[in-house]
Amino acid sequence: MALLQISEPGMSTAPHQHRLAVGIDLGTTNSLVATVRNGVPQCLQDDDGKLLLPSVVHYLPDGQIVVGRKAQATQATDPRNTIISVKRFMGRGLKDVAHVDTMPYDFVDAVGMVRLRTVQGVKSPVEVSAEILKDLRLRAERSLGGELTGAVITVPAYFDDAQRQATKDAARLAGLNVLRLLNEPTAAAIAYGLENASEGVYAVYDLGGGTFDISVLRLSRGIFEVVATSGDAALGGDDFDHRLFCWILDNAGISLPSDRDSRRLLMKAREVKERLSFDESVPIRLSLESGDEVDLVIDQQVFVEMTRPLVEKTLRPIKKTLRDAGLSPEDVKGVVMVGGATRMPHVQKAVGEYFGQTPLTNLDPDTVVAIGAAMQANVLAGNRAADEEWLLLDVIPLSLGIETMGGLAEKIIPRNSTIPTARAQDFTTFKDGQTAMSFHVVQGERELVADCRSLARFELRGIPPMVAGAARIRVTFQVDADGLLSVSAREVTTGVEARIEVKPSYGLADDEVAGMLKASFEHAQADMERRGLAEQQVEAARVIEATEKALLTDGDLLNEPERAALDSALGALRDAAAGNEVRAIKLQLEAFNRASNEFASRRMDKSIRSALAGHKIDELRI
Amino acid sequence: MIDLKQDYFALFGLVPAFSIDMERLEQAYIDIQARVHPDRFAHLSDTEKRLSMQWATHANEAFRTLKSPLTRGHYLLELRGVDPGFDTNTAMAPDFLMEQMEWREALGEATDAADEDALDELSRRLRQGTRALEAELARQLDETADLEGAADSVRRMKFLEKLQHEINDALTALES
Numbered sequence A: 001m002a003l004l005q006i007s008e009p010g011m012s013t014a015p016h017q018h019r020l021a022v023g024i025d026l027g028t029t030n031s032l033v034a035t036v037r038n039g040v041p042q043c044l045q046d047d048d049g050k051l052l053l054p055s056v057v058h059y060l061p062d063g064q065i066v067v068g069r070k071a072q073a074t075q076a077t078d079p080r081n082t083i084i085s086v087k088r089f090m091g092r093g094l095k096d097v098a099h100v101d102t103m104p105y106d107f108v109d110a111v112g113m114v115r116l117r118t119v120q121g122v123k124s125p126v127e128v129s130a131e132i133l134k135d136l137r138l139r140a141e142r143s144l145g146g147e148l149t150g151a152v153i154t155v156p157a158y159f160d161d162a163q164r165q166a167t168k169d170a171a172r173l174a175g176l177n178v179l180r181l182l183n184e185p186t187a188a189a190i191a192y193g194l195e196n197a198s199e200g201v202y203a204v205y206d207l208g209g210g211t212f213d214i215s216v217l218r219l220s221r222g223i224f225e226v227v228a229t230s231g232d233a234a235l236g237g238d239d240f241d242h243r244l245f246c247w248i249l250d251n252a253g254i255s256l257p258s259d260r261d262s263r264r265l266l267m268k269a270r271e272v273k274e275r276l277s278f279d280e281s282v283p284i285r286l287s288l289e290s291g292d293e294v295d296l297v298i299d300q301q302v303f304v305e306m307t308r309p310l311v312e313k314t315l316r317p318i319k320k321t322l323r324d325a326g327l328s329p330e331d332v333k334g335v336v337m338v339g340g341a342t343r344m345p346h347v348q349k350a351v352g353e354y355f356g357q358t359p360l361t362n363l364d365p366d367t368v369v370a371i372g373a374a375m376q377a378n379v380l381a382g383n384r385a386a387d388e389e390w391l392l393l394d395v396i397p398l399s400l401g402i403e404t405m406g407g408l409a410e411k412i413i414p415r416n417s418t419i420p421t422a423r424a425q426d427f428t429t430f431k432d433g434q435t436a437m438s439f440h441v442v443q444g445e446r447e448l449v450a451d452c453r454s455l456a457r458f459e460l461r462g463i464p465p466m467v468a469g470a471a472r473i474r475v476t477f478q479v480d481a482d483g484l485l486s487v488s489a490r491e492v493t494t495g496v497e498a499r500i501e502v503k504p505s506y507g508l509a510d511d512e513v514a515g516m517l518k519a520s521f522e523h524a525q526a527d528m529e530r531r532g533l534a535e536q537q538v539e540a541a542r543v544i545e546a547t548e549k550a551l552l553t554d555g556d557l558l559n560e561p562e563r564a565a566l567d568s569a570l571g572a573l574r575d576a577a578a579g580n581e582v583r584a585i586k587l588q589l590e591a592f593n594r595a596s597n598e599f600a601s602r603r604m605d606k607s608i609r610s611a612l613a614g615h616k617i618d619e620l621r622i
Numbered sequence B: 001m002i003d004l005k006q007d008y009f010a011l012f013g014l015v016p017a018f019s020i021d022m023e024r025l026e027q028a029y030i031d032i033q034a035r036v037h038p039d040r041f042a043h044l045s046d047t048e049k050r051l052s053m054q055w056a057t058h059a060n061e062a063f064r065t066l067k068s069p070l071t072r073g074h075y076l077l078e079l080r081g082v083d084p085g086f087d088t089n090t091a092m093a094p095d096f097l098m099e100q101m102e103w104r105e106a107l108g109e110a111t112d113a114a115d116e117d118a119l120d121e122l123s124r125r126l127r128q129g130t131r132a133l134e135a136e137l138a139r140q141l142d143e144t145a146d147l148e149g150a151a152d153s154v155r156r157m158k159f160l161e162k163l164q165h166e167i168n169d170a171l172t173a174l175e176s
Helices: A069-073 A125-144 A161-173 A184-196 A237-252 A259-276 A300-325 A345-355 A368-380 A510-519 A525-557 A560-578 A582-595 A597-612 B022-036 B046-067 B069-079 B094-112 B116-143 B147-175
Strands: A021-026 A030-037 A040-043 A056-059 A065-067 A082-084 A115-118 A121-123 A150-155 A178-183 A200-207 A212-220 A223-232 A281-287 A293-299 A334-338 A391-393 A400-404 A408-413 A421-427 A437-443 A453-460 A473-479 A485-491 A497-501
Touching: A021 A125, A021 A161, A021 A184, A021 A368, A030 A125, A030 A368, A040 A368, A056 A069, A056 A125, A065 A069, A065 A125, A069 A082, A115 A125, A121 A125, A125 A161, A150 A161, A150 A184, A150 A368, A161 A178, A161 A453, A178 A184, A178 A368, A184 A200, A184 A212, A184 A223, A184 A334, A184 A368, A200 A300, A200 A345, A212 A300, A223 A300, A237 A259, A237 A293, A237 A300, A259 A281, A259 A293, A259 A300, A293 A300, A300 A345, A300 B147, A334 A345, A334 A368, A391 B022, A400 A473, A408 A421, A408 A473, A421 B046, A437 A473, A437 A485, A453 A485, A525 A560, A525 A582, A525 A597, A560 A582, A560 A597, A582 A597, A582 B046, A597 B022, A597 B046, B022 B046, B046 B069, B069 B116, B069 B147, B094 B116, B094 B147, B116 B147
Parallel strands: A021 A150, A150 A178, A200 A334, A223 A391
Antiparallel strands: A021 A030, A030 A040, A056 A065, A056 A082, A115 A121, A200 A212, A212 A223, A281 A293, A400 A408, A400 A437, A421 A473, A437 A453, A473 A485, A485 A497
């Protein structure tokens, strides 16, 4: 709430108001929160001094929800209500999820995204993820002593639009203001690059609990440019556990274990996998509830052989990424290893052999993503001076397109396009007098729509009747800096417009998220209102502060009447922000946004001109 | 006022021509993105966020267009009022069509035989052909102002690019 104090009417703004911003690595197996304190990025501990929060959520019959280590402890006794690796279900339908048969959940197949039936009712993966994020938000607020201005949440670079949108919804549900969704390998590159003052082409190999990413970046002074990215959104350390789990079943002669025994065996498999990174051979002993006894020994070499196909599976996306980037392995100056699964020696060996160099493992693969996200959050919150900022140019991982005749996918925005980006394509009617046209938006590289991911279907109605081929329907795809797509379509000759945000087909509509917000215990009615008011006041304070700063440097861009109009709008906003009316503040914010549009445009213009004139960045601060 | 309709060369302070200083283009692009990128506006008002997204999108599109020789050539033709007519004008010189057919045959054979080396070799030859076309296009656009010839070169380059994509797809398919 510190922000409010500086924006009292008539008070000048504090010059170095530090905004509380965090980076959150929402992982398949573990999640972390980090921040930049006194210029130093650091992960925040929980009350027990632990950094890693196991991404496990336990729903109890009495309405309690337990997250993290305590929830992990109950996974073998109450597997159906203890959700692990929920990230694998984000934005995914039941048919997209691997190993469904060995998972101890009561799945409910729903349009767009799978749901889980628990003792507390049917839960969407978005809600489960929100519990993890909420835990981390509370940890951060306790540790930093205030409400957060915003958060950067990391996602696998290879996440598609549905998975990204689900992640952003989860953050909103957890009461977080999302400053940006940031790709995990890019976050790691920021942490690594700034730490080591690296220049040149680097590859980030990120094998997490449930996802694999490979990104190739060009690093030069203050610029992180992602050249190409690829991966597998359903390949990670979990799959190594699963291979080992199957091996144990085979060798111990167990078939069809119960849910509880399955979970115990999976936990054992993970433990054994981790030990095999250090020990030549590891004993596996376990007494199951069924009465079966497991008493086996596994050698490192056996494990390496059984998981070799998984490691090889990660090499294919690497080749594709390098080809997309027009590079060969020897062009890569360093390979940064990220994700706990890269601790396995045979993974490091395979990557090292492919690139012909020893991979870089000097940063903790568990924390590097959260650290990079925190550094970026600090920049996005405006805590650094403009001349100390870096520039991040990221890309979309998968092509976006539209279905055309014959079930073919026509690409509108190709993969590896730098974001934000927009591209338009014209279509026409094929029947005389046709007044409506339906569109099917897809994501993926395959030629057939059936092999791509369906993102949304929508219809443009009210096209004036014309002869076939006379109408010109322009479909525009816009991808924002979070990598999220919005699509609009309009008939160009008459301007009939239909605009959609490609969201609803994932099964979570906007009002559904709002409903969940309301329903959640922490956001009881009074609390919701308080929070809503606080959010609007903070937003108003931010806008006032930024405008005052802008007027100081660029006031000369306005003539007297323009200046007077802006001042009066600013005054009205100040007055509204001093009150307790959420709606009044909202209205004034909207009015102010309209009133300041011209000023903002002129400042942007001036800024671009000075960039072209070859001025240094610090002469004019945005 | 600079507006979003301004031509891409002017946006980056370049003289409209096919032969451009790539380093200058890249530097101007970086300089502009450093000012307009949404990351600079994440903590500011919605108006500024919206403007920033529009400008950053515009700069990305402009840079993408000018960076690749094919799209740069196509864009220059458009600026000079010539439509290369990728969809309508398919009347190519017989020798070029002949060469195309040979290339396609070679691609088909290499794909069927799952011959990675042959695909790589094809890709190398294709790049050579593309470079020759680029040199010709530079003459046509910057020296002789032969716009019709330039349109023909751009169409040929488009064919080669499509072929290159198909080779890449075949290589990717081989690996999976």
